[in-house]
Amino acid sequence: MTRIRKITVGVWEVNCYTLSDEYGSCILIDPGEAPATIDEKLVIPNRHRPIAIIATHGHLDHIGGAKYFTEKYAAPLYVHERDIELAKNATFWANVFGTPGITDPEKIERLCDGVMTIDKFFFEIIHTPGHTGGGICLYLKEMGVVFTGDSLFYRAVGRSDRPGLDAGGHYMLLESIRQRLFGLPDKTIVFPGHGRITTIGYERQHNPFLT
Numbered sequence: 577m578t579r580i581r582k583i584t585v586g587v588w589e590v591n592c593y594t595l596s597d598e599y600g601s602c603i604l605i606d607p608g609e610a611p612a613t614i615d616e617k618l619v620i621p622n623r624h625r626p627i628a629i630i631a632t633h634g635h636l637d638h639i640g641g642a643k644y645f646t647e648k649y650a651a652p653l654y655v656h657e658r659d660i661e662l663a664k665n666a667t668f669w670a671n672v673f674g675t676p677g678i679t680d681p682e683k684i685e686r687l688c689d690g691v692m693t694i695d696k697f698f699f700e701i702i703h704t705p706g707h708t709g710g711g712i713c714l715y716l717k718e719m720g721v722v723f724t725g726d727s728l729f730y731r732a733v734g735r736s737d738r739p740g741l742d743a744g745g746h747y748m749l750l751e752s753i754r755q756r757l758f759g760l761p762d763k764t765i766v767f768p769g770h771g772r773i774t775t776i777g778y779e780r781q782h783n784p785f786l787t
């Protein structure tokens with residue numbers, strides 16, 4: 577059975593999640609800040625063994641701790657192909673902010689839209705550009721959950737005024753959410769990159785950016 581666990585860390589209060597199976601294999605989603613804390617409080621106590629790291633996009637608060645895990649657990653890092661450049665820039669910002677950054681930009685595994693299997697984990701990558709060009713959401717249909725990174729939050733959406741964003745990012749993000757995420761069932765639980773958990777149905781009705 578797949579389980580989801582969450583820890584909120586760092587100055588940007590980013591939500592880092594694990595998807596784990598009953599044998600301890602896990603996928604780490606968005607280990608951007610305080611990787612040693614994530615390891616000590618989430619990974620080690622639950623006897624998790626990271627087999628992959630997925631960044632919902634290339635911003636430092638979601639990718640800055642990846643190196644700690646790619647090196648300690650020999651787990652590959654996955655980023656959408658359109659955020660690879662941004663991920664490379666994260667190495668520079670990692671030095672500024674004192675996080676480990678990423679190991680080797682040439683070794684990043686590329687994500688693209690569509691269904692994907694890693695070990696026993698089966699999910700769908702939904703490309704939702706707008707916050708960044710390569711922002712993705714991870715949808716687990718059987719569990720009825722979606723990890724939305726900085727695309728969709730509780731009653732909010734991601735900013736579109738940061739480096740690495742496409743022109744017209746805000747409009748593009750709203751279209752991404754309406755066309756891709758709002759097609760999911762209402763009861764789908766939304767695990768965002770920051771802030772509290774919500775549902776697709778709630779956001780469709782109450783999100784002030786989208787109603």
Ligand SMILES: [Zn+2]
Nearest residue numbers: 633635707726
């Ligand atoms: Zn972001």
Ligand SMILES: [Zn+2]
Nearest residue numbers: 635637726769
């Ligand atoms: Zn963020």
